[in-house]
Amino acid sequence: MFNFMQVRLIGYCTESSLFLVYEFIENGNLSQHLRGTGYEPLSWAERVQIALDSARGLEYIHEHTVPVYIHRDIKSANILIDKNTRAKVADFGLTKLTEVGGGTSLQTRVVGTFGYMPPEYARYGDVSPKVDVYAFGVVLYELISAKDAIVRSTESASDSKGLVYLFEEALNAPDPKEGLKRLIDPKLGDDYPIDAILKMTHLANACTQEDPKLRPTMRSVVVALMTLSSTSEFWDMNALYENPGLVNLMSGR
Template identity: 90%
Template structure:
Protein backbone atom coordinates (compact mmCIF):
# COMPACT_ATOMS: atom_id res chain seq x y z
CA UNK A 1 0.00 0.00 0.00
CA UNK A 2 1.28 3.46 -0.85
CA UNK A 3 2.44 5.61 2.06
CA UNK A 4 -0.18 8.03 3.35
CA UNK A 5 0.60 11.39 4.91
CA UNK A 6 -1.64 13.31 7.27
CA UNK A 7 -2.27 15.84 4.49
CA UNK A 8 -3.74 13.25 2.11
CA UNK A 9 -6.76 14.55 0.22
CA UNK A 10 -10.19 12.99 0.35
CA UNK A 11 -9.68 11.70 -3.21
CA UNK A 12 -6.37 10.10 -2.18
CA UNK A 13 -8.04 8.31 0.72
CA UNK A 14 -10.94 7.13 -1.41
CA UNK A 15 -8.47 5.78 -3.96
CA UNK A 16 -6.46 3.94 -1.30
CA UNK A 17 -9.59 2.55 0.36
CA UNK A 18 -10.78 1.29 -3.02
CA UNK A 19 -7.47 -0.57 -3.34
CA UNK A 20 -8.24 -2.59 -0.21
CA UNK A 21 -10.16 -5.75 -1.01
CA UNK A 22 -13.58 -5.24 0.56
CA UNK A 23 -17.12 -6.24 -0.24
CA UNK A 24 -18.41 -3.17 -2.12
CA UNK A 25 -21.83 -3.62 -0.51
CA UNK A 26 -20.33 -2.28 2.73
CA UNK A 27 -19.42 1.11 1.25
CA UNK A 28 -21.99 3.58 2.55
CA UNK A 29 -22.81 7.02 1.18
CA UNK A 30 -22.46 10.05 3.41
CA UNK A 31 -26.22 10.62 3.10
CA UNK A 32 -26.98 7.14 4.47
CA UNK A 33 -24.85 7.79 7.54
CA UNK A 34 -26.21 11.33 7.91
CA UNK A 35 -29.81 10.09 7.85
CA UNK A 36 -29.13 7.18 10.23
CA UNK A 37 -27.72 9.55 12.86
CA UNK A 38 -30.23 12.37 12.24
CA UNK A 39 -27.45 14.63 11.03
CA UNK A 40 -24.89 13.31 13.54
CA UNK A 41 -27.14 14.62 16.27
CA UNK A 42 -25.66 14.83 19.76
CA UNK A 43 -28.39 12.46 21.00
CA UNK A 44 -26.80 9.72 18.86
CA UNK A 45 -23.28 10.36 20.15
CA UNK A 46 -22.06 7.48 22.33
CA UNK A 47 -18.33 8.13 22.58
CA UNK A 48 -15.33 10.30 21.79
CA UNK A 49 -11.89 8.90 20.99
CA UNK A 50 -8.51 10.22 19.98
CA UNK A 51 -9.39 10.08 16.28
CA UNK A 52 -13.02 11.20 16.32
CA UNK A 53 -16.55 10.75 17.65
CA UNK A 54 -18.72 7.61 17.71
CA UNK A 55 -22.46 7.63 16.96
CA UNK A 56 -25.20 5.04 17.40
CA UNK A 57 -27.33 4.20 14.35
CA UNK A 58 -29.38 1.47 12.74
CA UNK A 59 -28.13 0.47 9.28
CA UNK A 60 -28.84 -2.45 6.95
CA UNK A 61 -31.17 -3.93 9.54
CA UNK A 62 -28.79 -3.97 12.50
CA UNK A 63 -27.55 -1.76 15.30
CA UNK A 64 -24.29 -0.04 14.46
CA UNK A 65 -21.62 2.25 15.86
CA UNK A 66 -20.33 4.84 13.38
CA UNK A 67 -16.87 6.25 14.01
CA UNK A 68 -16.51 9.67 12.35
CA UNK A 69 -12.78 10.29 11.98
CA UNK A 70 -10.78 13.43 11.21
CA UNK A 71 -9.09 13.59 7.79
CA UNK A 72 -5.78 13.80 9.71
CA UNK A 73 -6.44 10.24 10.90
CA UNK A 74 -5.99 8.77 7.41
CA UNK A 75 -3.38 6.22 8.46
CA UNK A 76 -5.50 5.00 11.36
CA UNK A 77 -8.59 4.77 9.14
CA UNK A 78 -6.80 2.69 6.51
CA UNK A 79 -5.16 0.47 9.15
CA UNK A 80 -8.55 -0.41 10.67
CA UNK A 81 -10.12 -0.91 7.25
CA UNK A 82 -7.32 -3.20 6.12
CA UNK A 83 -7.34 -5.34 9.27
CA UNK A 84 -11.08 -5.67 9.82
CA UNK A 85 -11.93 -6.50 6.20
CA UNK A 86 -9.50 -9.45 6.31
CA UNK A 87 -9.74 -10.63 9.91
CA UNK A 88 -12.93 -12.16 11.31
CA UNK A 89 -13.25 -13.67 14.77
CA UNK A 90 -15.94 -13.91 17.43
CA UNK A 91 -13.77 -11.93 19.87
CA UNK A 92 -12.88 -9.10 17.49
CA UNK A 93 -15.34 -6.28 16.81
CA UNK A 94 -16.93 -6.74 13.37
CA UNK A 95 -16.70 -4.08 10.65
CA UNK A 96 -19.99 -3.55 8.79
CA UNK A 97 -18.79 -0.89 6.37
CA UNK A 98 -17.10 2.43 5.69
CA UNK A 99 -17.38 5.71 3.79
CA UNK A 100 -14.88 8.28 2.53
CA UNK A 101 -17.43 10.93 1.54
CA UNK A 102 -17.09 14.30 3.32
CA UNK A 103 -15.07 12.67 6.10
CA UNK A 104 -13.74 9.24 7.09
CA UNK A 105 -16.28 6.82 8.55
CA UNK A 106 -16.00 3.28 9.88
CA UNK A 107 -19.20 1.40 10.70
CA UNK A 108 -19.00 -1.40 13.28
CA UNK A 109 -21.42 -3.78 14.92
CA UNK A 110 -22.86 -2.10 18.01
CA UNK A 111 -21.58 -3.75 21.19
CA UNK A 112 -24.19 -2.59 23.64
CA UNK A 113 -22.66 -2.94 27.08
CA UNK A 114 -19.81 -0.42 27.12
CA UNK A 115 -16.15 -1.24 27.62
CA UNK A 116 -14.15 -2.99 30.32
CA UNK A 117 -12.77 0.25 31.76
CA UNK A 118 -16.33 1.49 32.33
CA UNK A 119 -17.36 -1.77 33.99
CA UNK A 120 -14.38 -1.69 36.35
CA UNK A 121 -14.39 2.00 37.26
CA UNK A 122 -17.49 3.68 35.83
CA UNK A 123 -20.82 4.43 37.46
CA UNK A 124 -24.08 2.69 36.66
CA UNK A 125 -22.57 -0.76 36.05
CA UNK A 126 -23.06 -3.89 38.14
CA UNK A 127 -19.76 -5.13 39.63
CA UNK A 128 -18.22 -7.89 37.53
CA UNK A 129 -18.03 -11.25 39.27
CA UNK A 130 -14.73 -13.13 39.34
CA UNK A 131 -16.01 -15.68 36.79
CA UNK A 132 -17.06 -12.84 34.45
CA UNK A 133 -13.63 -11.22 34.75
CA UNK A 134 -11.89 -14.47 33.84
CA UNK A 135 -14.23 -14.98 30.86
CA UNK A 136 -13.56 -11.43 29.63
CA UNK A 137 -9.81 -12.07 29.91
CA UNK A 138 -10.14 -15.36 28.00
CA UNK A 139 -12.28 -13.82 25.24
CA UNK A 140 -9.80 -10.97 24.78
CA UNK A 141 -6.83 -13.36 24.79
CA UNK A 142 -8.47 -15.48 22.09
CA UNK A 143 -9.01 -12.42 19.90
CA UNK A 144 -5.37 -11.42 20.28
CA UNK A 145 -4.13 -14.96 19.78
CA UNK A 146 -6.02 -15.02 16.48
CA UNK A 147 -4.36 -11.90 15.03
CA UNK A 148 -0.95 -12.98 16.40
CA UNK A 149 -0.99 -16.61 15.28
CA UNK A 150 -3.67 -17.39 12.72
CA UNK A 151 -3.64 -14.63 10.09
CA UNK A 152 -1.26 -14.02 7.19
CA UNK A 153 0.31 -11.58 7.70
CA UNK A 154 0.02 -11.51 11.48
CA UNK A 155 -0.92 -8.27 13.21
CA UNK A 156 0.21 -6.35 16.30
CA UNK A 157 -2.61 -4.32 17.85
CA UNK A 158 -0.40 -1.77 19.69
CA UNK A 159 -3.19 -0.24 21.79
CA UNK A 160 -4.54 -3.01 24.00
CA UNK A 161 -6.20 -1.49 27.08
CA UNK A 162 -9.39 -1.93 29.06
CA UNK A 163 -11.11 0.89 27.13
CA UNK A 164 -10.56 -1.05 23.88
CA UNK A 165 -12.20 -4.24 25.16
CA UNK A 166 -15.94 -4.04 24.48
CA UNK A 167 -18.51 -5.97 26.52
CA UNK A 168 -21.70 -7.35 24.98
CA UNK A 169 -25.09 -8.04 26.60
CA UNK A 170 -23.90 -11.51 27.67
CA UNK A 171 -20.78 -10.04 29.34
CA UNK A 172 -18.54 -11.48 26.63
CA UNK A 173 -15.62 -9.48 25.27
CA UNK A 174 -14.52 -8.23 21.85
CA UNK A 175 -11.23 -6.47 21.10
CA UNK A 176 -11.73 -3.15 19.29
CA UNK A 177 -9.87 -0.11 17.91
CA UNK A 178 -7.34 -1.35 15.37
CA UNK A 179 -6.21 2.12 14.25
CA UNK A 180 -2.62 1.65 15.46
CA UNK A 181 -2.25 -1.92 14.19
CA UNK A 182 1.00 -2.99 12.53
CA UNK A 183 1.35 -6.02 10.31
CA UNK A 184 4.46 -8.18 10.34
CA UNK A 185 5.70 -11.35 8.73
CA UNK A 186 5.29 -14.60 10.65
CA UNK A 187 8.39 -15.19 12.75
CA UNK A 188 9.78 -11.78 11.84
CA UNK A 189 12.16 -9.88 14.12
CA UNK A 190 10.95 -6.88 16.10
CA UNK A 191 10.40 -3.68 14.12
CA UNK A 192 11.32 -0.13 15.04
CA UNK A 193 8.59 2.48 14.80
CA UNK A 194 7.42 5.77 16.30
CA UNK A 195 5.96 5.31 19.75
CA UNK A 196 2.16 5.52 19.86
CA UNK A 197 -0.29 4.02 22.30
CA UNK A 198 -1.38 4.61 25.88
CA UNK A 199 1.00 5.19 28.79
CA UNK A 200 0.76 2.56 31.48
CA UNK A 201 0.30 -0.17 28.88
CA UNK A 202 3.52 0.26 26.89
CA UNK A 203 6.51 -2.02 27.65
CA UNK A 204 10.02 -0.66 28.33
CA UNK A 205 11.55 -1.73 24.98
CA UNK A 206 8.81 0.10 23.10
CA UNK A 207 8.97 3.31 25.15
CA UNK A 208 12.79 3.47 25.06
CA UNK A 209 13.62 2.26 21.57
CA UNK A 210 10.38 1.98 19.60
CA UNK A 211 10.93 -1.80 19.29
CA UNK A 212 7.69 -3.50 18.36
CA UNK A 213 6.79 -7.18 18.33
CA UNK A 214 3.80 -9.27 19.35
CA UNK A 215 5.19 -9.11 22.89
CA UNK A 216 4.09 -5.44 23.03
CA UNK A 217 0.49 -6.66 23.03
CA UNK A 218 1.33 -9.37 25.57
CA UNK A 219 2.69 -6.74 27.98
CA UNK A 220 -0.40 -4.55 27.59
CA UNK A 221 -2.63 -7.57 28.12
CA UNK A 222 -0.79 -8.28 31.37
CA UNK A 223 -1.71 -4.78 32.53
CA UNK A 224 -5.36 -5.53 31.67
CA UNK A 225 -5.15 -8.68 33.83
CA UNK A 226 -3.92 -6.55 36.72
CA UNK A 227 -6.88 -4.21 36.11
CA UNK A 228 -9.29 -7.14 36.25
CA UNK A 229 -7.82 -8.19 39.61
CA UNK A 230 -7.63 -4.73 41.18
CA UNK A 231 -10.24 -2.61 39.43
CA UNK A 232 -7.56 0.10 39.28
CA UNK A 233 -6.43 2.11 36.25
CA UNK A 234 -3.11 1.35 34.52
CA UNK A 235 -1.70 4.52 36.08
CA UNK A 236 -2.74 4.85 39.72
CA UNK A 237 -2.98 8.46 40.86
CA UNK A 238 -3.16 9.47 44.53
CA UNK A 239 -6.45 10.80 45.86
CA UNK A 240 -5.05 14.35 46.05
CA UNK A 241 -4.55 14.27 42.25
CA UNK A 242 -0.77 14.78 42.44
CA UNK A 243 0.69 13.61 39.11
CA UNK A 244 4.21 13.37 40.55
CA UNK A 245 3.12 10.60 42.92
CA UNK A 246 1.40 8.52 40.22
CA UNK A 247 2.47 4.87 40.06
CA UNK A 248 2.09 2.30 37.33
CA UNK A 249 -0.12 -0.67 38.17
CA UNK A 250 2.67 -3.02 37.04
CA UNK A 251 5.02 -1.43 39.58
CA UNK A 252 2.47 -1.74 42.41
CA UNK A 253 1.97 -5.46 41.78
CA UNK A 254 5.70 -6.13 41.36
CA UNK A 255 6.34 -4.33 44.65
CA UNK A 256 3.77 -6.54 46.39
CA UNK A 257 4.91 -9.78 44.73
CA UNK A 258 8.56 -9.23 45.73
CA UNK A 259 7.85 -8.17 49.34
CA UNK A 260 8.96 -10.38 52.24
CA UNK A 261 5.31 -11.09 52.99
CA UNK A 262 3.53 -10.64 49.63
CA UNK A 263 0.14 -11.84 50.86
CA UNK A 264 -0.76 -8.66 52.74
CA UNK A 265 0.25 -6.33 49.91
CA UNK A 266 -1.54 -8.40 47.29
CA UNK A 267 -4.69 -8.56 49.41
CA UNK A 268 -4.81 -4.75 49.41
CA UNK A 269 -4.67 -4.70 45.61
CA UNK A 270 -7.71 -6.94 45.06
CA UNK A 271 -10.78 -5.03 43.86
CA UNK A 272 -13.03 -4.41 46.90
CA UNK A 273 -16.06 -4.83 44.59
CA UNK A 274 -15.28 -8.55 44.56
CA UNK A 275 -15.86 -8.76 48.31
CA UNK A 276 -14.87 -12.29 49.34
CA UNK A 277 -16.43 -13.84 46.24
CA UNK A 278 -13.34 -15.19 44.54
CA UNK A 279 -11.12 -18.28 44.71
CA UNK A 280 -7.79 -17.21 46.20
CA UNK A 281 -5.80 -19.75 44.14
CA UNK A 282 -7.27 -18.39 40.91
CA UNK A 283 -6.48 -14.79 41.87
CA UNK A 284 -2.87 -15.78 42.56
CA UNK A 285 -2.66 -17.64 39.25
CA UNK A 286 -3.88 -14.59 37.36
CA UNK A 287 -1.41 -12.38 39.25
CA UNK A 288 1.49 -14.62 38.27
CA UNK A 289 0.26 -14.78 34.67
CA UNK A 290 0.07 -10.97 34.55
CA UNK A 291 3.55 -10.80 36.07
CA UNK A 292 4.90 -13.11 33.35
CA UNK A 293 3.23 -10.99 30.65
CA UNK A 294 4.79 -7.79 32.01
CA UNK A 295 8.32 -9.05 32.60
CA UNK A 296 10.90 -6.55 31.33
CA UNK A 297 12.59 -8.88 28.83
CA UNK A 298 10.16 -9.40 25.92
CA UNK A 299 11.74 -12.76 25.07
CA UNK A 300 10.65 -14.09 28.48
CA UNK A 301 7.01 -13.08 28.05
CA UNK A 302 4.61 -15.86 27.04
CA UNK A 303 2.83 -15.91 23.68
CA UNK A 304 -0.86 -15.05 23.54
CA UNK A 305 -1.50 -18.71 22.73
CA UNK A 306 0.10 -19.71 26.06
CA UNK A 307 -1.83 -16.98 27.85
CA UNK A 308 -5.12 -18.21 26.38
CA UNK A 309 -4.36 -21.80 27.48
CA UNK A 310 -3.59 -20.61 31.03
CA UNK A 311 -6.83 -18.63 31.12
CA UNK A 312 -8.81 -21.67 29.97
CA UNK A 313 -7.51 -23.48 33.06
CA UNK A 314 -8.40 -20.46 35.21
CA UNK A 315 -11.87 -20.35 33.69
CA UNK A 316 -12.49 -24.00 34.59
CA UNK A 317 -11.27 -23.36 38.15
CA UNK A 318 -13.53 -20.32 38.50
CA UNK A 319 -16.62 -22.10 37.15
CA UNK A 320 -16.04 -25.00 39.55
CA UNK A 321 -15.61 -22.54 42.43
CA UNK A 322 -18.84 -20.75 41.44
CA UNK A 323 -20.73 -24.04 41.65
CA UNK A 324 -19.36 -24.57 45.18
CA UNK A 325 -20.11 -20.99 46.27
CA UNK A 326 -22.73 -21.30 49.08
CA UNK A 327 -24.43 -18.07 48.02
CA UNK A 328 -24.91 -19.36 44.48
CA UNK A 329 -26.05 -22.78 45.68
CA UNK A 330 -28.65 -21.13 47.94
CA UNK A 331 -29.83 -18.89 45.10
CA UNK A 332 -30.19 -21.83 42.70
CA UNK A 333 -32.06 -23.88 45.29
CA UNK A 334 -34.40 -21.00 46.15
CA UNK A 335 -33.14 -20.64 49.71
Protein backbone atom coordinates in the same frame (compact mmCIF):
# COMPACT_ATOMS: atom_id res chain seq x y z
CA MET B 1 -8.99 -10.27 9.86
CA PHE B 2 -11.85 -11.23 12.18
CA ASN B 3 -12.85 -13.73 14.77
CA PHE B 4 -15.74 -13.69 17.21
CA MET B 5 -13.63 -11.99 19.90
CA GLN B 6 -13.13 -8.90 17.74
CA VAL B 7 -15.65 -6.18 16.91
CA ARG B 8 -17.10 -7.05 13.49
CA LEU B 9 -16.77 -4.67 10.53
CA ILE B 10 -20.19 -4.53 8.83
CA GLY B 11 -19.45 -2.17 5.96
CA TYR B 12 -18.01 1.13 4.79
CA CYS B 13 -18.86 4.29 2.84
CA THR B 14 -16.66 5.93 0.19
CA GLU B 15 -19.14 8.40 -1.33
CA SER B 16 -19.74 11.84 0.22
CA SER B 17 -17.92 10.81 3.40
CA LEU B 18 -15.43 8.14 4.38
CA PHE B 19 -16.40 6.00 7.34
CA LEU B 20 -16.51 2.44 8.61
CA VAL B 21 -19.58 0.73 10.08
CA TYR B 22 -18.99 -1.65 12.98
CA GLU B 23 -21.39 -3.82 14.92
CA PHE B 24 -22.93 -2.07 17.92
CA ILE B 25 -21.65 -3.31 21.28
CA GLU B 26 -24.21 -1.91 23.70
CA ASN B 27 -22.66 -2.54 27.09
CA GLY B 28 -19.70 -0.16 27.21
CA ASN B 29 -16.06 -1.02 27.70
CA LEU B 30 -14.10 -2.80 30.41
CA SER B 31 -12.73 0.43 31.88
CA GLN B 32 -16.27 1.68 32.44
CA HIS B 33 -17.34 -1.59 34.06
CA LEU B 34 -14.37 -1.55 36.42
CA ARG B 35 -14.31 2.13 37.38
CA GLY B 36 -17.44 3.82 36.03
CA THR B 37 -20.82 4.43 37.64
CA GLY B 38 -24.09 2.76 36.73
CA TYR B 39 -22.62 -0.70 36.09
CA GLU B 40 -23.12 -3.86 38.11
CA PRO B 41 -19.85 -5.08 39.68
CA LEU B 42 -18.21 -7.82 37.65
CA SER B 43 -17.95 -11.16 39.44
CA TRP B 44 -14.64 -12.99 39.55
CA ALA B 45 -15.92 -15.57 37.05
CA GLU B 46 -16.95 -12.79 34.66
CA ARG B 47 -13.52 -11.18 34.94
CA VAL B 48 -11.77 -14.43 34.07
CA GLN B 49 -14.09 -14.91 31.08
CA ILE B 50 -13.42 -11.35 29.89
CA ALA B 51 -9.69 -11.99 30.17
CA LEU B 52 -10.02 -15.22 28.18
CA ASP B 53 -12.16 -13.62 25.46
CA SER B 54 -9.69 -10.74 25.05
CA ALA B 55 -6.71 -13.09 24.99
CA ARG B 56 -8.35 -15.14 22.24
CA GLY B 57 -8.86 -12.00 20.16
CA LEU B 58 -5.18 -11.13 20.46
CA GLU B 59 -4.08 -14.70 19.84
CA TYR B 60 -5.99 -14.62 16.56
CA ILE B 61 -4.17 -11.58 15.15
CA HIS B 62 -0.80 -12.85 16.41
CA GLU B 63 -1.06 -16.50 15.43
CA HIS B 64 -3.68 -16.91 12.70
CA THR B 65 -3.07 -14.06 10.26
CA VAL B 66 -0.40 -13.80 7.57
CA PRO B 67 1.31 -11.42 7.91
CA VAL B 68 1.17 -10.87 11.66
CA TYR B 69 -0.86 -8.01 13.12
CA ILE B 70 0.11 -6.16 16.31
CA HIS B 71 -2.61 -4.08 18.00
CA ARG B 72 -0.28 -1.62 19.85
CA ASP B 73 -3.04 -0.06 21.98
CA ILE B 74 -4.45 -2.82 24.15
CA LYS B 75 -6.08 -1.32 27.25
CA SER B 76 -9.30 -1.75 29.21
CA ALA B 77 -11.00 1.06 27.24
CA ASN B 78 -10.43 -0.91 24.01
CA ILE B 79 -12.09 -4.08 25.31
CA LEU B 80 -15.84 -3.86 24.71
CA ILE B 81 -18.42 -5.80 26.73
CA ASP B 82 -21.58 -7.15 25.09
CA LYS B 83 -25.00 -7.83 26.61
CA ASN B 84 -23.85 -11.31 27.69
CA THR B 85 -20.79 -9.88 29.48
CA ARG B 86 -18.48 -11.29 26.84
CA ALA B 87 -15.49 -9.28 25.65
CA LYS B 88 -14.39 -8.18 22.19
CA VAL B 89 -11.15 -6.44 21.26
CA ALA B 90 -11.77 -3.10 19.53
CA ASP B 91 -10.01 -0.07 18.03
CA PHE B 92 -7.53 -1.43 15.52
CA GLY B 93 -6.64 2.09 14.37
CA LEU B 94 -3.02 1.74 15.52
CA THR B 95 -2.59 -1.86 14.37
CA LYS B 96 0.81 -2.62 12.87
CA LEU B 97 0.94 -4.95 9.88
CA THR B 98 4.29 -6.68 9.68
CA GLU B 99 5.92 -9.57 7.91
CA VAL B 100 8.05 -10.46 10.92
CA GLY B 101 7.54 -13.54 13.05
CA GLY B 102 6.77 -13.53 16.76
CA GLY B 103 10.41 -13.56 17.80
CA THR B 104 11.50 -10.56 15.72
CA SER B 105 10.85 -6.86 16.27
CA LEU B 106 10.60 -3.81 14.06
CA GLN B 107 11.27 -0.18 14.92
CA THR B 108 8.41 2.28 14.46
CA ARG B 109 6.98 5.55 15.74
CA VAL B 110 5.74 5.16 19.32
CA VAL B 111 1.95 5.33 19.68
CA GLY B 112 -0.35 3.91 22.33
CA THR B 113 -1.25 4.67 25.93
CA PHE B 114 1.11 5.44 28.80
CA GLY B 115 1.01 2.75 31.46
CA TYR B 116 0.52 -0.06 28.96
CA MET B 117 3.74 0.34 26.97
CA PRO B 118 6.63 -2.08 27.57
CA PRO B 119 10.13 -0.63 28.05
CA GLU B 120 11.51 -1.67 24.65
CA TYR B 121 8.62 0.05 22.88
CA ALA B 122 8.49 3.23 24.97
CA ARG B 123 12.27 3.74 24.76
CA TYR B 124 13.21 2.51 21.30
CA GLY B 125 9.98 1.97 19.35
CA ASP B 126 10.67 -1.77 19.03
CA VAL B 127 7.46 -3.53 17.96
CA SER B 128 6.70 -7.25 18.22
CA PRO B 129 3.68 -9.26 19.38
CA LYS B 130 5.21 -9.09 22.87
CA VAL B 131 4.15 -5.40 22.98
CA ASP B 132 0.52 -6.57 23.10
CA VAL B 133 1.39 -9.29 25.62
CA TYR B 134 2.80 -6.68 28.02
CA ALA B 135 -0.27 -4.44 27.68
CA PHE B 136 -2.53 -7.44 28.22
CA GLY B 137 -0.69 -8.18 31.46
CA VAL B 138 -1.58 -4.68 32.65
CA VAL B 139 -5.23 -5.37 31.75
CA LEU B 140 -5.10 -8.52 33.91
CA TYR B 141 -3.93 -6.36 36.81
CA GLU B 142 -6.85 -4.02 36.13
CA LEU B 143 -9.29 -6.94 36.24
CA ILE B 144 -7.97 -7.88 39.67
CA SER B 145 -7.76 -4.40 41.18
CA ALA B 146 -10.11 -2.17 39.12
CA LYS B 147 -7.34 0.45 39.36
CA ASP B 148 -6.05 2.58 36.49
CA ALA B 149 -2.86 1.45 34.77
CA ILE B 150 -1.16 4.39 36.49
CA VAL B 151 -2.27 4.94 40.09
CA ARG B 152 -1.91 8.66 40.69
CA SER B 153 -1.01 9.98 44.11
CA THR B 154 -3.32 12.60 45.62
CA GLU B 155 -0.29 14.41 47.02
CA SER B 156 2.13 14.56 44.09
CA ALA B 157 2.11 13.47 40.46
CA SER B 158 5.71 12.35 40.88
CA ASP B 159 4.52 9.75 43.41
CA SER B 160 2.29 8.01 40.86
CA LYS B 161 2.98 4.30 40.42
CA GLY B 162 2.11 1.82 37.71
CA LEU B 163 0.13 -1.35 38.38
CA VAL B 164 3.14 -3.37 37.24
CA TYR B 165 5.20 -1.91 40.09
CA LEU B 166 2.43 -2.26 42.71
CA PHE B 167 1.77 -5.93 41.90
CA GLU B 168 5.47 -6.79 41.76
CA GLU B 169 5.76 -5.24 45.21
CA ALA B 170 2.90 -7.43 46.45
CA LEU B 171 4.41 -10.59 44.93
CA ASN B 172 7.74 -9.83 46.61
CA ALA B 173 6.13 -9.35 50.03
CA PRO B 174 6.75 -11.98 52.75
CA ASP B 175 3.12 -13.10 52.30
CA PRO B 176 2.09 -12.41 48.67
CA LYS B 177 -1.55 -13.28 49.32
CA GLU B 178 -1.82 -10.65 52.03
CA GLY B 179 -0.11 -8.15 49.75
CA LEU B 180 -2.58 -8.92 46.98
CA LYS B 181 -5.59 -8.51 49.27
CA ARG B 182 -4.70 -4.83 49.60
CA LEU B 183 -4.94 -4.46 45.81
CA ILE B 184 -8.04 -6.55 45.04
CA ASP B 185 -11.11 -4.63 43.87
CA PRO B 186 -13.28 -3.95 46.97
CA LYS B 187 -16.39 -4.55 44.83
CA LEU B 188 -15.52 -8.25 44.85
CA GLY B 189 -16.00 -8.32 48.62
CA ASP B 190 -14.85 -11.73 49.82
CA ASP B 191 -16.35 -13.49 46.81
CA TYR B 192 -13.16 -14.60 45.09
CA PRO B 193 -10.71 -17.52 45.33
CA ILE B 194 -7.43 -16.04 46.53
CA ASP B 195 -5.46 -18.88 44.94
CA ALA B 196 -6.96 -18.01 41.54
CA ILE B 197 -6.14 -14.33 42.11
CA LEU B 198 -2.55 -15.33 42.85
CA LYS B 199 -2.37 -17.45 39.68
CA MET B 200 -3.70 -14.62 37.52
CA THR B 201 -1.19 -12.28 39.16
CA HIS B 202 1.67 -14.63 38.27
CA LEU B 203 0.36 -14.76 34.70
CA ALA B 204 0.21 -10.96 34.52
CA ASN B 205 3.70 -10.77 36.01
CA ALA B 206 4.99 -13.12 33.29
CA CYS B 207 3.33 -10.96 30.63
CA THR B 208 4.95 -7.78 31.98
CA GLN B 209 8.53 -9.00 32.23
CA GLU B 210 10.98 -6.28 31.19
CA ASP B 211 12.72 -8.62 28.75
CA PRO B 212 10.26 -9.36 25.91
CA LYS B 213 11.87 -12.77 25.36
CA LEU B 214 10.66 -13.82 28.83
CA ARG B 215 7.03 -12.98 28.10
CA PRO B 216 4.71 -15.80 27.00
CA THR B 217 2.93 -15.83 23.65
CA MET B 218 -0.77 -15.03 23.57
CA ARG B 219 -1.38 -18.69 22.71
CA SER B 220 0.20 -19.68 26.03
CA VAL B 221 -1.81 -17.00 27.83
CA VAL B 222 -5.04 -18.40 26.37
CA VAL B 223 -4.16 -21.89 27.59
CA ALA B 224 -3.38 -20.55 31.06
CA LEU B 225 -6.66 -18.65 31.26
CA MET B 226 -8.65 -21.63 29.99
CA THR B 227 -7.16 -23.64 32.82
CA LEU B 228 -7.86 -20.89 35.33
CA SER B 229 -11.48 -20.63 34.21
CA SER B 230 -12.08 -24.34 34.73
CA THR B 231 -13.00 -25.90 38.05
CA SER B 232 -9.73 -27.81 38.19
CA GLU B 233 -7.12 -26.42 40.57
CA PHE B 234 -4.31 -28.17 38.71
CA TRP B 235 -2.14 -25.95 36.55
CA ASP B 236 0.18 -27.84 34.23
CA MET B 237 2.84 -25.18 33.76
CA ASN B 238 5.04 -27.44 31.64
CA ALA B 239 2.27 -27.64 29.06
CA LEU B 240 2.11 -23.85 28.78
CA TYR B 241 5.69 -22.80 28.24
CA GLU B 242 8.81 -24.03 26.58
CA ASN B 243 10.87 -21.63 28.71
CA PRO B 244 11.66 -23.12 32.17
CA GLY B 245 12.07 -19.60 33.57
CA LEU B 246 8.48 -18.80 32.70
CA VAL B 247 7.28 -21.99 34.31
CA ASN B 248 8.94 -20.85 37.53
CA LEU B 249 7.41 -17.39 37.25
CA MET B 250 3.92 -18.75 36.69
CA SER B 251 4.13 -21.21 39.56
CA GLY B 252 5.47 -18.60 41.94
CA ARG B 253 8.86 -20.21 42.48
